[in-house]
Structures are given as structure tokens and as C-alpha cells.
Amino acid sequence: MKTTTNSKAARYTTQKGRAAHSARPGRESLSKRLGVRVVRAIRARDGERCVYCGANAAQSGAHLHLDHITAKALGGSDCPTNLVLACRHCNGAKTSMTTRQWVAYAAATRGLTIDMRAIRAHARRIPAALRLAA
Numbered sequence: 001m002k003t004t005t006n007s008k009a010a011r012y013t014t015q016k017g018r019a020a021h022s023a024r025p026g027r028e029s030l031s032k033r034l035g036v037r038v039v040r041a042i043r044a045r046d047g048e049r050c051v052y053c054g055a056n057a058a059q060s061g062a063h064l065h066l067d068h069i070t071a072k073a074l075g076g077s078d079c080p081t082n083l084v085l086a087c088r089h090c091n092g093a094k095t096s097m098t099t100r101q102w103v104a105y106a107a108a109t110r111g112l113t114i115d116m117r118a119i120r121a122h123a124r125r126i127p128a129a130l131r132l133a134a
Ligand SMILES: [Zn+2]
Pocket: 050, 051, 052, 053, 054, 055, 086, 087, 088, 089, 090, 091
């Protein structure tokens, strides 16, 4: 299996270490915290494709990641309106860049044209009942 240095799984050398880390309060996986209904709604909204480059799960390697449009490190929330599907490549490259930095980086390194306004508008197309209370 191919791993990348910024893959979460790669940070833990043993499954036991990873499990212990995940068991700490507030450290359970994002999809677990959101719940299956919310994750399904995000996947359906995004058509099972990376919103940035259009890759599907097979092209991404295994599965698509949940990406914070505004990075957590920059104060982005876990509300589904701030979460989109992203492939391993895009999610791994974007890390905690600002959206402006990411758009410039993706254009320069991969020739991607990313319309952040359109992606934010798209991300808001989630049923109100599945959003986090603001
Ligand atoms: Zn992508």
C-alpha cells in the first residue's frame, strides 16, 4: 500500500498506537463525529468526486477524504457547509493553506482552475437539518 508522509495513518507505526490516539476525547474521526447521515449527504452532494480536480475514489487511491474548505487550523468549522470531498492528492496538498493560497498552488502545480466561490455555493447545498448550529 502506498502511503504519504501527511497521511494520518502514516503518523502511527502501530494500529494500537492509532487506536489509542483516536480514543482520546475529541480525537475520534471527523466522519464518526458527523455521523453516517451527514457523511452520506456530503458524498451525494459532491457526486462521489473530488470537488477540486474531479477524481473519483478509484483515481484517489482508495477513498475520498473530507476536506475543510476553510482549514480547521484557520478556524474552519466542521459544518457540512465547510466540508467537501477531496481526493488524496488535493487534500494532502491543500493542508492548512488559505483558499487563496490553494487556488494559486493548484493552478501553478497541476493546472487546475478552482472557483472557490462556486465550491462554497455548492457546499451550502446541504439540508438545513444536517448543518451544525452556528
Ligand atoms: Zn482532487
